Amino acid sequence: MESTKKQYWKGLEELSKDPEFVKHADKEFSEYLPTNSELEETEAGSTRRDFLKLMGFGMAAVTLASCEAPIRKAIPYVNKPVDVDPGVANYYATTYNQGGDYASIVVKTREGRPIKIEGNKLSKITQGGTNAQIEASVLSLYDKERLAQPLKGGEATDWETLDAEVAAKLTDIAAKGGHIRLVSNTIMSPTALKAIEEFKAKFGNVELVQYDTQSAYGLSKAHKDIYGVAGVPSYHFDKADVIVSFDADFLGSWISPIEYSKGYAKTRKLGPKKKTMSRHYHFESNLSLTGANADYRTPIKPSEQGSAVVALYNEVAAKTGGTSVSGGGDFANVKKAAADLVKAKGKSLVVSGSNDPAIQTLIASINMALANFEKTITLNDYSNARKGDDAQMSNFMADAKAGRLDAVVFLSCNPVYNHSKGAELAESLKKVALTVSTSDRNDETASLVNYVAPNNHFLESWSDSEPKNGTFSLGQPTISPIFKTRQEQESLLSWAGNTTSYFDYLKNNWKENFSEGKEGLAFQSFWDKCLQDGIYETSKENFEINYTMSDDNQAAATIANNYKGDGFELALYQKVAIGDGSQANNPWLQETPDPITKGTWDNYVTVSLSDAKALGITEYEGKSIKVELTVNGASHKLPVVIQPGQAKGTLGLALGYGRKNGGKVANNLGFDANPLVGTLNGGAYFSVTTGVNLVATDEAYQVARTQTHQTYMDRGNIIQEASLKEYQKDPMAGREVPMIATWQDQEHGKVKATTLSLWKGHEYPDHHWGLAIDLNSCTGCSACHVACVAENNIPVVGRQEVINRRDMHWMRIDRYYSSNEEELAKTDGLVDRLAALDIASENPEVTFQPMMCQHCNNAGCETVCPVAATTHSTSGLNQMVYNRCIGTRYCANNCAYKVRRFNWFKYHDNEQFDMNSSMNNDLGKMVLNPDVTVRSRGVMEKCSMCVQRIQSGKLEAKKEDRRTNDADITTACASACPSDAIVFGDMNDDNSQLSQLLRIKNEEGDYGIDKQVNEERAYAVLEETGSKPNVLYLTKIRNTDKKESHA
């Protein structure tokens, strides 16, 4: 009998018993419900329960998150900008170009704030490298001591009045045919130059005077005179097998260090496929960064500069059948260098940092004799990095003094401070009717002029550059101007009566000159491409260079009667971080230790060991005295540092200090050495060779140094090094593998200490992050150091706290000198020997060792923390949980590498630390990385291997549903490194750059902590402690004939 119960079909499918329907009939939602697929338990799709679970979790998470968190106001966008998503970083390609220092960069912005500068890998010049000053420049953007509006006679005014008055004054000066000067550092921007041309055209008698705080006038003049090139040649260190440098600090401060480091490093890399490296001779007075990396270093006095070059010239001439010139002398390693150079004809390079055309002439001839042109030196793509003309500048000074000038406009330059005749200029400016400065702050020069038209920070500006002939680079603003400032080019244009915005001006210029006649859309896409890449290379047709011979006898003669020295000789230099002092108000740079002396917040006289002994200057645990330095009658009381490698009878002193109007941080730090700069053969001369004297005073003083012990005490478990010859024979050369005896001795002999462990260890099934650091290519330039500070919100603690040995840097660069052999020879017995090992040698071999958390797999710090605030992740990271930390400091004590840092005080929002400007004022705080906690007082902190970058990289990969690769993740230090010495990667991934470098082979399914590292050079510091670090170092190899005995 048929059932009378009515049945309602859900649809025809039910009636027809459609299998697809039947399958889902029991489900509430028959189709797939788009909820978060990450959390799906079964592939059956999400149910309402899942949704509720998620919602519940969300609620709970939010509620928990709200616990203990202070209430903060977050104002949402009214109209959200298209490309700004809260929490998502944007990257813009732009250009760093300050007084001829150039780098193509990529700027990371968060919620519209630039917070980090990375190198632009597309650039053929800087190749993705940066340096300390560039990394730090993002903080200068948020310097609250920049001018907030134009000034008139020191009083705040507005742009309208300023423009009106300046324009008017310029016009009637022009009408009277008065002399107008534009003073500036090197300008390498074609469009800026165009704007200046327009300015000139408007006001007639206008002259652009360019000068450089680190002048290469001699170099460019020599090449202009001989080969008619309008710039400095571009050097290709990557092609050089033998490099000889006379006082050219090309890795630190000479012309284009990033470019040179990239090239130099390529020649220093070693591996199973490449067992050769360049040989580097260096002749200098102060121990410079470059000198520290040299294989053979000869200390010479500044007055011997010329004769040393002549000596080499003659040696080379003798070997290449050239004629020798008069002069010269006997210097260690010159013969050897000459021999190597000639052997490497065409693959060698001789450079000199001298600013004397005569010397540069000889250098050019040496390179000519070695057939290096068109190979390691090219002139077609000459560099615009140094266009300063010292002769022209001194003419300007003379004119100003004589009152021949009617108007001077200083384009963001500060000659009153950083030119030797600054004081004189300060006087002469009174005689000039109209003086204008476009400086971003009321600095030494700006405070003396009638009008200050403050320039934007470069991160607020449009710009273009031509670093090398035919290579261009675009700069775009990454934030709208913070203050009422204006780009100096726009100022010039508006005074010249051209009211187009600089952006349009720039774009038009590119349209006319670079786009090869592209129009409309074509041009737009060309423009967008350039803007996105940040760089643009044209194929400019090579111009003909006639390689005429120069008059070397003449040059030699000039040298002979120019260089005299008696008594002490003073050699002035620029520090890697502070440079010429234009960024002196940047606390990150002030606290960046000098790579060589490890000194911060100060400049000081560096004295050689033997001179110190003679003068009775001593140093104990960083404590020393002040000395009285007398230069041409005037004497100054200065701090002193005893400097191994300093040439006997010479003194070193850094420029860039002693600012008067630099800002709260910069002012009255150290001593202003600019007035000591002299002139020689037309160019600025950065040495004083006569009338210098030094005496010790009894005034105690301590330079704030982050490292007070200079040698590594011959501890092979820290630094492992060998000579190239040894390495070629045996890749294991210099390695110290700790062996240990076991009860099985008889059968097996000793076993590797690292193979013994109490614990069976944990598996890292997914990733196993690690770092490899090549001691051979690390130059110690400190770019990584500052990058780390910027990335991880590391506080600045100030001079006194550095003296108290409380610097907070997560990453430091340990600098070790070789111990003094003579002292060691004298000793007998362990006690004497250890004492002697502590003494550095007179002209030491130097090793740089970047040191950060080693992320030990068996970490001492983790075991001892009572509250488990530091534990290990399942991908090999040693994690520090700030929130859990109660600050017992036990972990720091038990860290063999002493890389943990404790928050002794509250460094943020604390006027006691107002020099820490990135955490103590609202503007400065804009630079903080929102992905990294600002640590509170009383907690421990340390290198996290940029875990925030790892996480975001993993997210990127996850979105694309794939495994991470090298492109996704790199640490701040690794990406900054201009010599690619630091490599980050996943040791579980055989294809990662790191695994390739260390030649790691993973057996399938075995992802334990003990990796099979097949690269012979790779070693872990303090291997024998069994800490099993995830940071490995590659042995230091020196290209010397024999390994200098380190006792």
Add this chain to the structure above:
Amino acid sequence: MTFGKNYLVGVFDDPDVILESIKSVRENGIKIHEIFSPHAIHGIDDYLGYKQSRLPIASFLFGITGASLALFTIIWMLGFDWPMIIGGKDFVSLPPFIPVTFEFTVLLAAHGMVLTFFIVSDLKPWAKPKVFDERCTDDKYIMAIDLGENKIAKDEINKVLSDTGASEVNEKNFK
């Protein structure tokens, strides 16, 4: 006839004397309520026929509890509830757990026993003790005999006490 409990209190000057007296008193079949002395008299338990105190056993049991509780908790916390990689050690690695286990054992053993002692001896700050003779905390040795418990006549007991060297014999009555 007085109400409440009546006691006969023998006061002695010397521990040895009171020991002797205890002997003869008990031989006479007299039940002793309790002996009070300014210090512990060794061997008195045997004279009074007291059993050895069972506090040591209590202490031992507390100790065992402490040990097992500590070890279990630690292993559960680090090994199962929230395992964390710490210094590359195994999640449950016994050696480091021993010190805490030991300390906790001692903690429970000591405090448990003392607490038990306070309870069984009825020691508490607000206690109102039956003081038979104030001098028993100074220099006298007191023998208290509950007349209610003894069939023997009061003066007979009195006699025994004074014969065995009690310097004085008083009566005490607690309401």
Add this chain to the structure above:
Amino acid sequence: MQVSSPIREPLIHGGKTLHDVSEDICRQVEAKPSTAWKIGFVISLAALSIGAISVWVLLWDGIGVWGLNKTVGWAWDITNFVWWVGIGHAGTLISAVLLLFRQKWRMSINRAAEAMTIFAVICALMFPAFHMGRLWLGFYWALPLPNTFGSLWVNFNSPLLWDVFAISTYFTVSLVFWYVGLIPDFATIRDRAKNKISKAVYGGLAMGWIGGAKDWSRYESVSLILAGLATPLVLSVHTIVSMDFATSIIPGWHTTIFPPYFVAGAIFSGFAMVLTLMLVTRKLFKLEDYITIGHIELMNIVIIVTGSIVGIAYITEFFIAWYSGVPGEQYAFINRATGPYWWAYATMMTANVISPQLFWVKKIRTSIVSTFIISIIVNIGMWFERFVIVVTSIHRDFLPSSWAMFYPTIHDVGVYLFSFGFFFTCYLLFSKYFPVINIAEIKGILKSDGEKK
């Protein structure tokens, strides 16, 4: 059973009766405080309040007010901690160990010694507390309490956590041990008390003790077992303290000899401190008959023995460093003796190894003055021992790049002063209001020896 040969000279002199004992010892509890006591108390209070300023600054500004740095993370804080703990141990050892060994001479000194233990341990506890960067969280995060952090537990692998358990156990157990001993004496005072208040107070403290035979027998077994527990406890506590260093990897810390060597050191410094205090108390409260030259001599002998053990430990360390052939290890020890902190090492050597040897001479051993002086020297020496171990080991460890010096600041001194002020304030209060000698026990031994003819 208490047996003692008639030829042994009596422990208590002057032929005391039971009543005399109560009289002598309760006197200073019942009488008005003496001027000497008042002066002492005022000085201690002054030290306490001056030190309190440093403590305040420390907690308000941060650990930075101390002289520590990135290399030397511990200095005076942990030095003082170990030093105070060491001192504390003597009390327990005297009462517990000597009780187990039936050493009756302990009885005149154990009460004061135990009191000293308790106050010393509190002082010790201050430093791990103050040295924390975030005390306000640390004081309870260091305990395995259920919490809202996803039931995040403490790290039982950490020696510092072992300390938390060891010290707290040690403190509470010694406290109980001491109190149980006090109960009968409180009863004595209660029954002697004239005015209502003290009757009530001491009555409360006595918890209704009337000295029944049953209670006495329980009392006896309780103190015996507590002694049995306290003995391994006291050894374990200093062993664990030494493990703070022994289980680390720092050369000069990572040493298996530490546990026995620390325990010996503890007894050494503890006995010295007991002597210092007893000699003062003895004079102050005229207890010459109870704390005799005999006692002092016996303790001096203990000091010779432990002092020599410590000396041997120092030498052994050097031998092992040389024998190990590990450069870091060798440097650590040579640096101790010849490095920038050689003077600390020299002080330690003379004070701890040389000075106690003087006690071989009976004249010195039995002279109050020399004992007093040496006992203080020893305590200075033991402070420097801890300083040498803590600071000179870490200030130059593995990487020469981070070698640094430690210079104490005024606040390092201030906080140390605070602990002294606290200790003596407590000790003086105790000696005024509590019986400084165990009345009941003394009475117990009056009969067995020193009987009056």
